[in-house]
Amino acid sequence: MALLKRTSLADIAEQLGISTSTVSRALSDHVGISEATKERVRQAAQQLSYRPNLLAAALRKGHSQTLGVIVPHIRGYFFPAVMNGIENVASQAGFNVMMCQSNEDVRREQQNIDTLLAAQVEGILVSLSATTHNELQHFEQVRQQGTPLVFFDRAADLADSSAVVLDDFQGAYQAVAHLIEQGCQHIAHFAGPQHLNTSRNRYLGYQEALRAHGLPANDDLVYSLPAMTHEDGRQGMEQFLNQHKPLDALFGAYAIPTVGALEVLHERGLRVPQDVALACFSNEPFTNMTHPRLTVVNQRAEQMGETAVRLLLQLLKRGPSYTPPPLVLKPELIVRASSLHKGW
Numbered sequence: 001m002a003l004l005k006r007t008s009l010a011d012i013a014e015q016l017g018i019s020t021s022t023v024s025r026a027l028s029d030h031v032g033i034s035e036a037t038k039e040r041v042r043q044a045a046q047q048l049s050y051r052p053n054l055l056a057a058a059l060r061k062g063h064s065q066t067l068g069v070i071v072p073h074i075r076g077y078f079f080p081a082v083m084n085g086i087e088n089v090a091s092q093a094g095f096n097v098m099m100c101q102s103n104e105d106v107r108r109e110q111q112n113i114d115t116l117l118a119a120q121v122e123g124i125l126v127s128l129s130a131t132t133h134n135e136l137q138h139f140e141q142v143r144q145q146g147t148p149l150v151f152f153d154r155a156a157d158l159a160d161s162s163a164v165v166l167d168d169f170q171g172a173y174q175a176v177a178h179l180i181e182q183g184c185q186h187i188a189h190f191a192g193p194q195h196l197n198t199s200r201n202r203y204l205g206y207q208e209a210l211r212a213h214g215l216p217a218n219d220d221l222v223y224s225l226p227a228m229t230h231e232d233g234r235q236g237m238e239q240f241l242n243q244h245k246p247l248d249a250l251f252g253a254y255a256i257p258t259v260g261a262l263e264v265l266h267e268r269g270l271r272v273p274q275d276v277a278l279a280c281f282s283n284e285p286f287t288n289m290t291h292p293r294l295t296v297v298n299q300r301a302e303q304m305g306e307t308a309v310r311l312l313l314q315l316l317k318r319g320p321s322y323t324p325p326p327l328v329l330k331p332e333l334i335v336r337a338s339s340l341h342k343g344w
Contacts, residue, residue, distance in 0.1 A: 007050040015044055066096045067312065068116035068124040072104050072154070076256065077284040078301050079127070082152065085305025086125065093313055095122070102129040104227075113138040123147060123312045128154040130228070133195050148315035152308040153299075154196050155326070162315060163326040164308040168198050168281075171297035171331030172205025173212075175279040176251050178295070179339060180213045184249035184277055188221040190236055190261070192228055192253045202253045202281060220245060225257055233260025241268060249339075252280030255287050255296065262290060262338075278338040292337035300329050 009027075013020045018037070026033045026041035044050075067090050071079045083099060090097050098121060100112035109129045116124055124142055126149065136156055142149045148162075155163040179187055189206045192199030207217045223236035236257065240247050241264070252258030258280035265272055272278055272292055279295040280287070287294040307327055315322055 007045075007048040009050075011048060012041060012044045012050060015048070016040060064120045064122055065094060066098055066119065066121045067309070068112075068119070068121035069097055069099045070102055070109060070112045070116070070124070070126045071099065072102055072127055072129050074101060077286075078153075078282055078299060081301035082127075082305040082308075085302035085307075086309050087305075088302075089306045089309040089313075093309070102132075104130040106132040106135050110135075110138045113142060117142065117145060117147065121147070123150070123316055125150050125152055125308050125312060126156075127152050128156055128196065130193055130196065132156070143320075146320055148312055148320070150308050150312045150315065152304055154198055157197075160323045162311055162324055164304055164311060164329070165197065165326055166299050166304065166329045167331055168201035169205040169208070171281065171299075171333070172202040172251065172253075173209045174331065174333045175281075175295070175297055176206050176209035177213065178333060178335065179249045179251065179277055179279055180209065180215065182249075182273070182277060182339060185215065186218075186221065186246040187215075187249040187251055188223065188240055188245070188247050190233060190250065190252040190254070190257050190280075191222055191224050193225075199253055206251055221247065225254065228254045228257060230256050230260040233257025234264050235260075237261035237264040241270075247276060249277040249279075252278070255280050255282055255284045255294070258294065259286065259290060262294070273338050273340055277340075283334060288336070290338070295336045295339035296334050298332040298334055300332070304329060 009020045009023045013023045022033065023041050026038045027045065029038065069083065069086055071083065074080050087097050098116065098119060100115060102109035102112055106129050109132060124147060136158055139149060139156055139158055151161060151163040153165060155165055176187060187210065189203065191203045194200045194203065210217045223239060225232045225236065233256065250258065250261055252261065258278060262272060262278060265276055270276055281297045281299065283296045283298040287296050307329065311324065311327060
């Protein structure tokens with residue numbers, strides 16, 4: 001099927017036998033154009049299904065009124081919920097949102113940055129890909145061009161950068177302390193990539209909770225998740241059980257692998273929480289549908305998106321010299337049946 005050609009100002013001008021500039025001024029309700037001509041132009045525009053290029057018009061005025069966002073993926077609940085928060089606040093402030101996915105690939109992330117800069121977005125919000133280590137030149141490029149940049153959730157270790165993050169350390173500490181209070185003594189951990197601030201702080205919070213309660217931090221009970229997938233969680237729990245490691249609880253840095261672990265425990269005939277208690281990040285909807293329902297740390301996804309946009313709007317208003325400290329959101333531990341270990 002042939003695509004219809006987009007109607008231009010020149011098409012309207014040709015039909016009416018007037019200049020393109022006259023058409024443009026008529027549609028802009030310019031005082032120098034007669035009401036009769038304006039009406040003729042409006043009727044022709046409607047007849048030809050003309051749609052103004054709002055982005056081009058905004059760029060001519062020096063503002064695209066568009067914010068760029070890069071997320072690692074839009075699977076699950078967390079990043080879509082963050083996007084909802086971003087779009088709500090951006091829309092209220094009169095901005096459109098252009099979203100890109102890095103698909104956990106630093107090269108794709110670099111391409112996303114190039115795309116957003118070429119689109120002349122007025123600011124960029126980023127959550128790092130899992131494969132972004134020390135390759136931060138593309139973010140330096142953003143700052144060199146004077147485009148405001150705010151990280152959220154997964155933040156780059158970049159001097160004078162702006163970020164909105166959760167207190168992952170405290171969230172992990174609360175979850176592990178809760179497991180210990182339930183009588184658990186041998187708490188395993190599914191750890192994410194340690195170059196990511198989220199994973200690293202959750203691991204450190206896990207270790208500190210053990211130390212604070214007089215328990216050893218046993219590296220044999222830490223499993224490094226290769227890709228934070230459901231299958232990774234299954235493999236991690238299989239490894240713990242096959243090696244007969246002492247285990248009465250698991251704290252997962254991510255929800256999806258923890259569900260994989262839960263499946264293996266059921267298959268092996270182990271009871272949750274009586275034999276192995278479970279807690280994890282984050283409050284994905286499916287964590288409330290498992291049997292038993294999972295105890296989780298709520299990441300406040302929508303609030304993170306809203307806060308990130310508000311911070312970006314402050315940067316736009318106050319200029320490049322404004323470098324606020326990172327904004328840290330407080331976590332919330334939601335206790336459910338998977339961790340109520342003793343007496344259940």
